[in-house]
Amino acid sequence: MAELKTVARPYAKAVFEVAREQGHIAEWSNMLNTLAVVTMEPKLKKALGNTAFSAEEKASALADVCAEVTTEQGKAFLLTLAVNNRLTLIPAISELFSQFKLNFEKAVNVKFTTAFELTAEQAQTLAASLSKKLDRTVNLTSETDASLIGGVVIRTGDLIIDGSVRGKLAKLSEAINS
Known part of the structure; x- marks a missing residue:
C-alpha cells in the first residue's frame, strides 16, 4: 500500500x-x-x-x-x-x-469512538477542544463500541488517543505482566 x-x-x-x-x-x-x-x-x-x-x-x-x-x-x-x-x-x-x-484548508478529519452515544453538546465540546489542540478545523465522525466499556478513542491520521477504559485496562494488564 x-x-x-x-x-x-x-x-x-x-x-x-x-x-x-x-x-x-x-x-x-x-x-x-x-x-x-x-x-x-x-x-x-x-x-x-x-x-x-x-x-x-x-x-x-x-x-x-x-x-x-x-x-x-x-x-x-x-x-x-x-x-x-x-x-x-x-x-x-x-x-x-x-x-x-x-492541509490547505487547515482542517482535519477526526473519528471518535465511544462506548455510549454522545450528546450533540458533548460532541461539540470535544470538537472545540480538539480544534484548539490541533490548531485546525475539526470534521468529526463518530461511532459507538460498547466493548470500550467507557471513555473515548480518538483517531486522526497517525495520531490515536486512547482514553477508553478498555485501553487503560490493557495498559494495566501489560504493566502487571512485565
Whole structure:
C-alpha cells in the first residue's frame, strides 16, 4: 500500500497544485473521488487492465463513464495516467489529494469512538477542544463500541488517543505482566 502511495504522490501533488492555482480544488476533489469509486468497480478495473485497449481508449472510456464530473483538464490527466499505465493509481491519488486539500484548508478529519452515544453538546465540546489542540478545523465522525466499556478513542491520521477504559485496562494488564 505504501508503494502505491509513493508512486501516486507526484501525480496527486501536481494535480493539487494546478487545482489550487486555478481555484478549482472542490471541483477536482469531486472528480477524483468519483473516478476513484468508478475505478474500484471490478468489471471496469478488469477492462482498464486489458492490454487489448489503447491508453487513449481507456482514458476516453473512463472520462465518458464519469462525463458529468470530468473536465477537459481531467480528461488530459486521465490520458497522462493511461499513457503511463497508472490508471490503477486513481484511488490513491484521490486519497492523497484529499489530504492535501485538508492541509490547505487547515482542517482535519477526526473519528471518535465511544462506548455510549454522545450528546450533540458533548460532541461539540470535544470538537472545540480538539480544534484548539490541533490548531485546525475539526470534521468529526463518530461511532459507538460498547466493548470500550467507557471513555473515548480518538483517531486522526497517525495520531490515536486512547482514553477508553478498555485501553487503560490493557495498559494495566501489560504493566502487571512485565
